[in-house]
Amino acid sequence: MSTEIQTFVEFRRQLHLIPEPGFAEFKTQRFLLDRLAELPADRIEIRTWRTGILVKVKGTAPQRTFGYRADMDGLPIEEDTSYPFRSVHPGYMHACGHDMHMAIGLGVLTRFVEQPMADDLVVIFQPAEEGPGGAKPMLDSAELRDWLPDLIVALHVAPEYEVGTIATRPGILFANTSELFIDLTGKGGHAAYPHRANDMVVAAAHLLVQLQSIVARNVNPLDSAVVTVGKIEGGTKQNIIAEKARLEGTIRTLSAETMTLVKKRIEALVAGAETAFECTASIDYGSNYRQVYNDETITREFMEWLEGSGGAKLIECTEAMTGEDFGYFLERIPGLMFWLGVDTPYGLHHAKLEPDERAMPVAIDTVTGYIRWKSEQPLREGGKP
Numbered sequence: 001m002s003t004e005i006q007t008f009v010e011f012r013r014q015l016h017l018i019p020e021p022g023f024a025e026f027k028t029q030r031f032l033l034d035r036l037a038e039l040p041a042d043r044i045e046i047r048t049w050r051t052g053i054l055v056k057v058k059g060t061a062p063q064r065t066f067g068y069r070a071d072m073d074g075l076p077i078e079e080d081t082s083y084p085f086r087s088v089h090p091g092y093m094h095a096c097g098h099d100m101h102m103a104i105g106l107g108v109l110t111r112f113v114e115q116p117m118a119d120d121l122v123v124i125f126q127p128a129e130e131g132p133g134g135a136k137p138m139l140d141s142a143e144l145r146d147w148l149p150d151l152i153v154a155l156h157v158a159p160e161y162e163v164g165t166i167a168t169r170p171g172i173l174f175a176n177t178s179e180l181f182i183d184l185t186g187k188g189g190h191a192a193y194p195h196r197a198n199d200m201v202v203a204a205a206h207l208l209v210q211l212q213s214i215v216a217r218n219v220n221p222l223d224s225a226v227v228t229v230g231k232i233e234g235g236t237k238q239n240i241i242a243e244k245a246r247l248e249g250t251i252r253t254l255s256a257e258t259m260t261l262v263k264k265r266i267e268a269l270v271a272g273a274e275t276a277f278e279c280t281a282s283i284d285y286g287s288n289y290r291q292v293y294n295d296e297t298i299t300r301e302f303m304e305w306l307e308g309s310g311g312a313k314l315i316e317c318t319e320a321m322t323g324e325d326f327g328y329f330l331e332r333i334p335g336l337m338f339w340l341g342v343d344t345p346y347g348l349h350h351a352k353l354e355p356d357e358r359a360m361p362v363a364i365d366t367v368t369g370y371i372r373w374k375s376e377q378p379l380r381e382g383g384k385p
């Protein structure tokens, strides 16, 4: 590995040490600002927005602005990797590759500082991708509004693909998402007197099983949807009937219509649980992300460029039920997201996730190579990038 790449691998390891929750990426922001301070000040402009950062790398004769976006937050997972640089924040881990996405961002912007292109580049370090979602408020911020790129690229590490591969597709890449929080309130009591209480652990257990029937029995089998309950809480002690229970989950669909259908069915089942278990219930859909929809023309062109570049191996993949608030960027700015193969047996959001760092030069070369090539192409009809 070259000394240049070793620098960014080291940055990734230092970021890996300090995973932080969404909108609390204070040390992460400090670390990135310190690295940016090491670059020539006349070549870049820096803005901060909450815990995020925007960096403009000035072009020599700018006609348009290209963008690269990296997410910044970690996940509430107790790390169980074999790394000597494990998280120093107990119960928090970079288990979704954001440490790598950020270090690649530093690599991309450093390359354009050292070898300028004609156009401007804006690198966006965005907080709170895992929730509650930093993309939408950042896009609405005064800090980003007058630096909006004309074309934007983002990537996501993919454990299932080999190092040296990149996977993407024109059109929908990631699903629509909605968080799901259901609170049930009944009547607590003594474990020996169930007839005098309304047990919310039992209500939650029934509801949990009923929720599985939505995908199995309400969604068209030729469509796709996910209802996952990732956390369930209820009760206070083994011999006390639970007055309260809470289910926390997420819904994924490939269309807005199916999202509406799934939510309608959840509401019907929750209303049924209220009747069946004589309790009250509330539903909160938390944060919702728009699907990641890759601009079809730009993505086809990127795929053709990649195949001709002699760089990474291209895979045209299918859609995934993962979510990403990068979907909000793609709703306003043409561009694309791609999967970066990091070949590791454990999946995203797993305590043992160890993405292969040899994927970092592949990503830096691909993003810089594509943006530089694209910057050299004439504007399309209508001034489109």
Ligand SMILES: CC(=O)N[C@@H](CCC[C@H](N)C(=O)O)C(=O)O
Binding pocket: 096, 129, 130, 131, 156, 177, 178, 179, 249, 250, 251, 287, 289, 321, 322, 323, 324, 325, 348
């Ligand atoms: C790439 C990835 O794993 N993204 C997350 C996004 C989470 C959105 C939201 N908090 C939710 O759970 O609905 C994912 O879980 O797909």
